[in-house]
Amino acid sequence: xxxxxxxxxxxxxNGDWFALKRPEGFRVPVFSSNSEAMQARLFNVEMLLFxxxxxxxxxxxxxxxAEGEPAAHFWLVxxxxxxxxxxxxxxxxxxxxxxxxxxxxxxxxxxxxx
Numbered sequence: 504x505x506x507x508x509x510x511x512x513x514x515x516x517n518g519d520w521f522a523l524k525r526p527e528g529f530r531v532p533v534f535s536s537n538s539e540a541m542q543a544r545l546f547n548v549e550m551l552l553f554x555x556x557x558x559x560x561x562x563x564x565x566x567x568x569a570e571g572e573p574a575a576h577f578w579l580v581x582x583x584x585x586x587x588x589x590x591x592x593x594x595x596x597x598x599x600x601x602x603x604x605x606x607x608x609x610x611x612x613x614x615x616x617x
Contacts, residue, residue, distance in 0.1 A: 510579075510602060511540045512562070513553035520566060521553045522575065523587070529575045531566060532587050533558065533598075539582060547587060563602050567595070 511534045513521035522529040534540035540555035556562060566575055577598040581589040593601070 509537075510535065510558045511537055511555040512558050512566070513540060513544065513550055514556040514562075515553050518565075521550055523578075525576075527576065530578050531575055532578045532580050532590070533593075534580050535582055539580065543580060543584075543587060558602055560602065563599055 512531055515521070520531060522531045524530075532543070534543065534555065537555045537557075544550040544553065544555075558566075575595060577593040577595070578587070579591045579593060580587055581591075584590070
């Protein structure tokens, strides 16, 4: 069973994180449960080499963008959606607060990406 504030991102065995390249920088899709991440993986072939990993403080430091690169943004994928265009956009600071437990995880309510 997933923890109350558990957030999962997709990581490959070599440590690479799954992210979508966008004009504003990298968008890292994150999920509110392990099963949500696995469901999205089944419907998105580009994710097949990745597996869900619990995002904790250590993982968060790995997700910080390298100097000189646009900042990474996070995308909380709508629960039950296999379409990663549906979700909620989060800046790094907001996402870090969520991981630290400073705010509760709220499910994405169907906001769609541009």
